[in-house]
Amino acid sequence: MVSGMEATAPDALNPTERALLERYLTNLDGRVFALRNLPEVVKGALFSRYSRTEKSLRRVLLDEFLVDPDAGISLDPTGSLPDERISSERAEAFYQRVLVGYGDDSVAELAGAHVAIERVSTLAAKALEDSRIGLSPLEKSTRYVRFDRPGPDGRFLYHRGEELRHPAYEPALDSLFRTFSELLTPVLEHVRHRFPQHEGEGDRAWKSATRAKAFDLLRGLLPAATLTNLGLYGNGRAFEYLITKSAASELPEVRALSGELQSELAKVIPAFVRRALDERYGAPAAARLEAVRRRLSMLAPPASGGPQGPEVRLIEHDPQAEAKVVAAALYPHSDLGWGELRAVGVEPARVLDALLGDRANRRHKAPRALEQAVYTFELSANFAAYRDLQRHRMLTQDRQLLGTGLGYDLPAGLAEAGLAGRFAAAQEAAARAQERISADLGQSLAQYAVPLAYRLRWFVSANLREIFHLCELRTTPEGHPDYRLAAQEMFRRVQEVHPRLAGYARFVDFSQADELERRSSERRIDEKLAQLGG
């Protein structure tokens, strides 16, 4: 057998070259190696040039980047990391030349950045997370963090922009946060009484699990204006589109974030976000997106009510789905064309069993053949549940504006604690304020005043592979009951039309147990901490 090392054509590096390269590559002889200690833009440009030359990457790096002072790569032999900002600024013209000469739009996928975005409304966070390929978001959790603590000025932490100047706004939002604060202690006491500490259960685990349950019960009081923090990791191409698209938002807060994102990313991956807002590409694209939104909103018929309860409807599916999945499963193993394979009578049960019958846990991914079965659902669920489900990226979804017309969900656990009245009164007062704000400032801005308990409608088009993933992940017992219910209902709709296909998603959990969702996860954390010695 030939190992990776032996299979590599040697680069014939002399000792000086080896010493130079060592700092930037994880090995100098193997055929697989990683880049390190190089600014993001350099890595993107290097790969871009690499795709248009016969040279090895080591030779390109040596001959065309490290020796050229314009490339701005510090050759400081002390081995300290190059300063990304200085390197990138100095090297601007150099990289423009490389990218113009050897790159296309996809080169911007070769450089990435981590961005922290702080003190933004939950509404704006959702807009920034509404991206799929190329971006990975992670947002501060309403389950683990208290959101009702006031800021240094003593005021609750929610978005207060100039655009939201309205006499009903701050009183309504203050009242929601105050209700959250006032209910927290009685809710926590109730939860701890209802789910007492088990024998052998550590203090930390029990306290964390009961606290998470109390936060879960109360999160519906938080308005969409609640300030949150999020981390975004993404590649340059995805960031470029996010910046352009955010510049077209109807929300001034999101438009401002577009500019801030652009200027901060320009410090680390300048070559890849330059066009995001420029006169030639970005600005006209954003203006067009805004014009399209205006045109469509004038054409859309007015609202006429909606379901008054959580609901998941299957609005489209393909009656041929199973036959297509079977053909797609056999296709790579056959030399018949697609049409011929569809026409051959193969026993679907045998093919599906061979394809899926041995899945032992949800991490045994459903195979690509399942992407042939596509479903469209319409969901009506509370905004908090939407926030959780919207993070799934391998599907097509779009939502309607937040409002109070579809009603709100009252968590059963609050009624049990005798605290439903307080929660309901706060929700109803918020709805009255939101209606006034909507009448005066418009429905878009009034979204900020809508508490997370209120329902909205959205559609989801997804293939069966993603439905397996989403429904198996989002029905695990540690999940929040609201999104668990939505995922369970989505899956029931699939079972109704395609019972045999659905039968292979064995890890969708339909249990309705009224339990302490985080209990077993927290126990596992304790066990792992004990193994790690603290």
Ligand SMILES: Cc1cc2nc3c(=O)[nH]c(=O)nc-3n(C[C@H](O)[C@H](O)[C@H](O)COP(=O)(O)OP(=O)(O)OC[C@H]3O[C@@H](n4cnc5c(N)ncnc54)[C@H](O)[C@@H]3O)c2cc1C
């Ligand atoms: C119990 C629980 C708690 C959570 N808490 C939080 C929280 O506090 N804050 C928060 O922000 N999120 C939270 N999440 C959401 C989570 O981080 C994911 O964003 C969300 O579940 C999307 O699922 P996914 O990434 O598995 O897959 P999807 O986006 O549905 O994609 C499907 C699959 O495609 C692949 N894939 C998609 N995109 C990429 C990519 N960029 N790179 C590599 N592979 C990719 C993966 O294999 C993935 O499993 C929580 C999820 C759960 C289940």
